Amino acid sequence: MDQASSTPPAKQKKRSRFGQQLSDFFSSVYNIHLFILRFFREAFVPPFEFKEIIRQCFEVGVRSFTLITVTGFIVGLIFTKQSRPSLLEFGATSWLPSLVSIAIMRALAPLVTALIASGKVGSSIGAELGSMRVTEQIDAMEVSGTKPFKYLVCTRVIATTITIPILATYTGFIALLGGYLNVAQNEGTSYTSFMQQVFQPLQFLDFTASLIKSIVFGFTIGIVGCYQGYYSTKGTEGVGKAANGAVVTAMFLVFIEEIIIVQITSNFR
Amino acid sequence: MEKQKAQIDYNNPVISIRGVAKAFEDYAVLRGIDLDLFQGENLVVLGRSGTGKSVLIKLVSGLLKPDRGTIKVLGQEVTEISEKELQELRIRIGFSFQNSALYDSMTVRKNLEFPLVRNRKGITRAEIDKAVEEVLDSVGLSQTINQMPAELSGGQRKRIGIARTLILNPEIMLYDEPTAGLDPITCIEINQLINQVQQQYNTSSIIITHDLTCAKETGDRIAMLLDGQFQRVGTFNEVFDTDDKRVKPFFDYNFIQ
Numbered sequence: 001m002d003q004a005s006s007t008p009p010a011k012q013k014k015r016s017r018f019g020q021q022l023s024d025f026f027s028s029v030y031n032i033h034l035f036i037l038r039f040f041r042e043a044f045v046p047p048f049e050f051k052e053i054i055r056q057c058f059e060v061g062v063r064s065f066t067l068i069t070v071t072g073f074i075v076g077l078i079f080t081k082q083s084r085p086s087l088l089e090f091g092a093t094s095w096l097p098s099l100v101s102i103a104i105m106r107a108l109a110p111l112v113t114a115l116i117a118s119g120k121v122g123s124s125i126g127a128e129l130g131s132m133r134v135t136e137q138i139d140a141m142e143v144s145g146t147k148p149f150k151y152l153v154c155t156r157v158i159a160t161t162i163t164i165p166i167l168a169t170y171t172g173f174i175a176l177l178g179g180y181l182n183v184a185q186n187e188g189t190s191y192t193s194f195m196q197q198v199f200q201p202l203q204f205l206d207f208t209a210s211l212i213k214s215i216v217f218g219f220t221i222g223i224v225g226c227y228q229g230y231y232s233t234k235g236t237e238g239v240g241k242a243a244n245g246a247v248v249t250a251m252f253l254v255f256i257e258e259i260i261i262v263q264i265t266s267n268f269r
Numbered sequence: 270m271e272k273q274k275a276q277i278d279y280n281n282p283v284i285s286i287r288g289v290a291k292a293f294e295d296y297a298v299l300r301g302i303d304l305d306l307f308q309g310e311n312l313v314v315l316g317r318s319g320t321g322k323s324v325l326i327k328l329v330s331g332l333l334k335p336d337r338g339t340i341k342v343l344g345q346e347v348t349e350i351s352e353k354e355l356q357e358l359r360i361r362i363g364f365s366f367q368n369s370a371l372y373d374s375m376t377v378r379k380n381l382e383f384p385l386v387r388n389r390k391g392i393t394r395a396e397i398d399k400a401v402e403e404v405l406d407s408v409g410l411s412q413t414i415n416q417m418p419a420e421l422s423g424g425q426r427k428r429i430g431i432a433r434t435l436i437l438n439p440e441i442m443l444y445d446e447p448t449a450g451l452d453p454i455t456c457i458e459i460n461q462l463i464n465q466v467q468q469q470y471n472t473s474s475i476i477i478t479h480d481l482t483c484a485k486e487t488g489d490r491i492a493m494l495l496d497g498q499f500q501r502v503g504t505f506n507e508v509f510d511t512d513d514k515r516v517k518p519f520f521d522y523n524f525i526q
Contacts, residue, residue: 131373132372132373135368135370135373136366136367136368136370137370137371137372137373139327139332139364139366139370140364140366140370140371140372140433141372141383142332142359143330143332143359143362143364144359144360144364144383144384144387144388144433144434144437145356145357145359145360145384145387145388145437146383146384146387146388147356
């Protein structure tokens, strides 16, 4: 009896399906790299779509602004509130502003902003471009002598890459405000004193790393959303999949990038 | 309304297709087709759904690449020219999509301005406004200028889709199912518009349809696509004056309906 015939049919099927999935995975990785290369090839060559980039920056900012304000504030407030008992045990509540500032500026602000933007902006880009693909609007742009990649993809990726660092900075300050309210309520610390303690432990590297992280996250969210939408297929079902794929893939990549950047920056401390 | 006799130059093909084949995975849609579109002509491509009619015009406009064969459009070989040359060629070809493909997020005005602003460098605001008004007037929808595509009816969307292609003064028009999903009265209006475009803009057109009324009213020549090849090409009467069992039911069904 040869090996193939001794394998149960279901298992054979499973193996071939696994092989297919593996092949799909590697072809997706290859395609997304081509997509990124195409972005760099087209984004920095004239004519530039400045008006559309500004419009997209506004869209990305407005779409996430309210949610980021609320979430940032709550994250700062809750983080401070939950950290207090541990510090209280050592009588070190005066360290609370420093602890909060390090946690928010180094990790929470860029990460929370990226996760919210993945959900709000990434899904929206995926669905918008996906819908344009299935209703042939992208083809219509192509046949009318316009480069849809430049107009739709480059502008959105540049917009997320510019806007998400700005939003992350804003999230940081809003989260600190949340932290301040908690500290002020319990310790009666003044705003000036709180802010002095907030900035005292922060180094230039913290701001730089946080900024680089946000830029990378912004680029990732834009590229993933655009890739999923631009190559969307299978009608309305494909639009849903593009939106969902944009969120899931972007969030996954954001966490991976977070780990990598933290590892790299910790070598410089 | 009776179709006016078009001035067709049968010595001047604007599109020449030779031996073109296209398959999707294992399914061969087009199996080595030959076709010419002459200057000033309205050529109707008829066929059942899934026979590759839309694929044909997507090949002509360079949206798809053939597996083999050559496609010459306005003297240029579509499969061999650079992307920049293809982009310039596309400006000379108007493509009216089956579902109009209007940009959802833009008003009618913005939809019409979009190709113009991108392809006519240095055009002034006054020239843009004039072109938009003229083209809207020619499709009879001046009142919709500030409306969003979602607010338009199916027939209006088709007309605006055609207007968007006309704004660049194309030499060739490609219509993908121009009357699909429309009521009979609107179909007649669209057929009249196609003929009007041919006369007014002096275009040569390929009209993809399975609507025989549209074919009869707009076509100077009909090409019947069956089993991946053009089986019958000629005037309406020449094509349907046959006992071919693949052609006859098509004619009977349409006119009984």
